[in-house]
Amino acid sequence: MAERLSAEARKQALGGIPDWGEISGRDAIGKTFVFKDFNEAFGFMTRAALVAEKLDHHPEWRNVYKTVEVVLSTHDAGGVTALDIELARAMNAIAA
Numbered sequence: 877m878a879e880r881l882s883a884e885a886r887k888q889a890l891g892g893i894p895d896w897g898e899i900s901g902r903d904a905i906g907k908t909f910v911f912k913d914f915n916e917a918f919g920f921m922t923r924a925a926l927v928a929e930k931l932d933h934h935p936e937w938r939n940v941y942k943t944v945e946v947v948l949s950t951h952d953a954g955g956v957t958a959l960d961i962e963l964a965r966a967m968n969a970i971a972a
């Protein structure tokens with residue numbers, strides 16, 4: 877199982893992934909993506925879902941029209957692991 881990152885390692889990793897930040901009150905990272913319209917937002921979710929399945933690592937997310945709020949945490953580990961960082965990077969690449 878993936879290990880929780882230390883606060884220091886998490887902070888350093890976040891520095892390399894634009895617009896992702898710490899979620900207050902829990903060991904998780906998050907980003908709010910805003911797209912042009914629902915079609916773009918749902919296209920992003922569809923592509924991200926395929927990556928999530930492949931990694932066997934799944935997001936907590938909420939979509940309202942063109943906005944997708946994403947929270948990533950490794951439930952089995954009770955916090956942020958390298959898997960969350962990998963999925964966050966992949967999501968940024970998909971949205972780029």
Ligand SMILES: C[C@H](O)[C@H](O)[C@H]1CNC2=NC(N)=NC(=O)C2=N1
Binds near residue numbers: 948
């Ligand atoms: C059995 C299965 O591999 C696990 O439950 C996986 C699935 N996806 C997961 N996703 C996330 N975000 N955290 C997990 O701990 C997790 N565990």
